[in-house]
Amino acid sequence: MRNYSKYQTGFVNQGTVYCNAASSATAIPSLDKADFLKLQNGRATSRQTDVDMQSLSTGSNMKEKTLGLMLSDSRGVAVAGIEGEPVTLTEPVTEAIAAAFAAWLLDKKKVDASRRLKISIGHDSRISAHMLQEAVSRGITGAGLDVVQYGLASTPAMFNSTLTEHEAFLCPVDGVIMITASHLPYNRNGFKFFTYAGGLGKPYIKDILERAADIYSNFRAEGYSDKKASASVRKVDYMAVYTSDLVKAVRKAAGSRTACYSLIVIIFYEEKPLEGFHIIVDAGNGAGGFFAAKVLEPLSAITSGSQFLKPDGMFPNHTPNPEDKAAMKAITQAVLDNKADLGVIFDTDVDRSAAVDSTGCEFNQNRLNCFNVCHCARGRTTIVTDSATSDGLTSFIEKKLGGKHHRFKRGYKNVIDEAICLNSVGEESHLAIETSGHGALKENHWLDDGAYLMASGRNDGSKVLTDLVEGLEEPAVAVEPRLKINQSHPDLKGGPFRDYGEAVLKHLENSIASDPELQKAPVNYEGVRVSGFRGWFLLRPSLHDPVLPLNIEISSKPKFSKYFFVFKSKADLQTSQNNQLIDHNLISRGNGFGCKLVQFYRYEKR
Numbered sequence: 001m002r003n004y005s006k007y008q009t010g011f012v013n014q015g016t017v018y019c020n021a022a023s024s025a026t027a028i029p030s031l032d033k034a035d036f037l038k039l040q041n042g043r044a045t046s047r048q049t050d051v052d053m054q055s056l057s058t059g060s061n062m063k064e065k066t067l068g069l070m071l072s073d074s075r076g077v078a079v080a081g082i083e084g085e086p087v088t089l090t091e092p093v094t095e096a097i098a099a100a101f102a103a104w105l106l107d108k109k110k111v112d113a114s115r116r117l118k119i120s121i122g123h124d125s126r127i128s129a130h131m132l133q134e135a136v137s138r139g140i141t142g143a144g145l146d147v148v149q150y151g152l153a154s155t156p157a158m159f160n161s162t163l164t165e166h167e168a169f170l171c172p173v174d175g176v177i178m179i180t181a182s183h184l185p186y187n188r189n190g191f192k193f194f195t196y197a198g199g200l201g202k203p204y205i206k207d208i209l210e211r212a213a214d215i216y217s218n219f220r221a222e223g224y225s226d227k228k229a230s231a232s233v234r235k236v237d238y239m240a241v242y243t244s245d246l247v248k249a250v251r252k253a254a255g256s257r258t259a260c261y262s263l264i265v266i267i268f269y270e271e272k273p274l275e276g277f278h279i280i281v282d283a284g285n286g287a288g289g290f291f292a293a294k295v296l297e298p299l300s301a302i303t304s305g306s307q308f309l310k311p312d313g314m315f316p317n318h319t320p321n322p323e324d325k326a327a328m329k330a331i332t333q334a335v336l337d338n339k340a341d342l343g344v345i346f347d348t349d350v351d352r353s354a355a356v357d358s359t360g361c362e363f364n365q366n367r368l369n370c371f372n373v374c375h376c377a378r379g380r381t382t383i384v385t386d387s388a389t390s391d392g393l394t395s396f397i398e399k400k401l402g403g404k405h406h407r408f409k410r411g412y413k414n415v416i417d418e419a420i421c422l423n424s425v426g427e428e429s430h431l432a433i434e435t436s437g438h439g440a441l442k443e444n445h446w447l448d449d450g451a452y453l454m455a456s457g458r459n460d461g462s463k464v465l466t467d468l469v470e471g472l473e474e475p476a477v478a479v480e481p482r483l484k485i486n487q488s489h490p491d492l493k494g495g496p497f498r499d500y501g502e503a504v505l506k507h508l509e510n511s512i513a514s515d516p517e518l519q520k521a522p523v524n525y526e527g528v529r530v531s532g533f534r535g536w537f538l539l540r541p542s543l544h545d546p547v548l549p550l551n552i553e554i555s556s557k558p559k560f561s562k563y564f565f566v567f568k569s570k571a572d573l574q575t576s577q578n579n580q581l582i583d584h585n586l587i588s589r590g591n592g593f594g595c596k597l598v599q600f601y602r603y604e605k606r
């Protein structure tokens, strides 16, 4: 029996739990708090506020409150074999993190001893999923909580299990651990944590990782054994509940008719809203294969020609990522080859999606946002998007739909929390979207569920999505070179890359102030956004990486040369003959580009 009470601030006795008796203890390497904190993913925002965790213990609904947190999860390397990427998510590390989450949850929930808390565990298709699932289960049961394993699942479904009322399926659960590293390579993995209040933000992840470091050092002191988790682990096919609820929600969204019999009113929902539609699904061998047989087919869509539905954690066909060019090419080809009406593609854990229409036109990034805006019944309200969205999207939302565009920050949790925040101060918002493919609707509990977005789009009968987004001004050139900051570059003087990135941005901002041809965006929440030369650009720090992504959009090609000159030459950005204006690979290999970019900009303007 492990005793984790010392890792809780207000320990609640959850009963005696027997597990993992260290019959044959293994020696494990020494790790400290700093090592655990390196597993945190995500960057704090200036708007960060504290979640009202009080409501977790009182049970009050806090979905409408301001969460003010940004995306954050825990990620590491789970599989050996890639040079320079040592394994950081070992079984003992994972078990310690899960136990720490359990201890954190016990603290926040403050339940009495008679109620045992339940945590559901799901995973995507990665090859390390089962090993990590067992270690997570051991950590949770060792802390005296129950585990419900869902197996292969999507991240939105996992969050949903905190909301579903279904005793037979052991729902709702008190907490969730989703084992996923989204679209990252096969050797990585990680954890997303949820309560019914949503995904845990950075301060809580930090708290959990610090507790995990203490638990881990206790493993070292007492001896670690990876014996099977105790009997308080049950398995449930929760995806069956989730998909049937999704089908019901789509039927409801598709419309209804009401019949009155005496005093009884019966509502009939549209049973076959997708009848006659041929939709191809590309799950990229991630967790999204269920969407064809369990969601689209019950809604009467034809799904023949769908591809890569079988989970395969080596992702042999393409990266499961709607932002990836090869992935978009694969789904486009499948739609054209099968003469389908629509193609839908997901990332590994199905919180992001993109579409392709029958003409082969891709709907990702700004066009996807536009598509989502059109499909949101409340397009006339405020639409929150990330910072990299185009000026064309603003005109579309404001001029064509009569809504308001609130361009905020990158990060799905940032846009969702901002939309929740706007509602709480009286500004109506129903949709929060990101060019990465995340999108969340108020009607769906602000859950960024790629499957829900794709299945619930309101359709006016048109099979060509380009008709829908008519009026969206599209740029002649749109590129996103990602300028890598070389962390060992002498300019950093050994300091953090984030500080260096911020200094580069400040420098750029100052240079722009003295240039009459460029206008700084009057309202901007991150990085430096500038208009001029019939276009705009945004330079901002990446949420995760030592990189400054640079989005450039220009409405007509001739003007681009000037911009291009600004970012060219000594910064080593290259043209190629065939209109591929910037070679992304070359850029990502570069050293200290951010700085050179700014210096060269200033040189050009003198």
Ligand SMILES: O=P(O)(O)OC[C@H]1O[C@H](O)[C@H](O)[C@@H](O)[C@@H]1O
Pocket (backbone or CB within 6 Å): 071, 182, 410, 411, 412, 413, 434, 436, 438, 541, 542, 543, 544, 545, 549
């Ligand atoms: O800041 P970047 O490096 O462009 O990455 C930002 C992206 O990271 C992840 O993929 C998140 O899921 C997205 O919500 C976010 O937009």
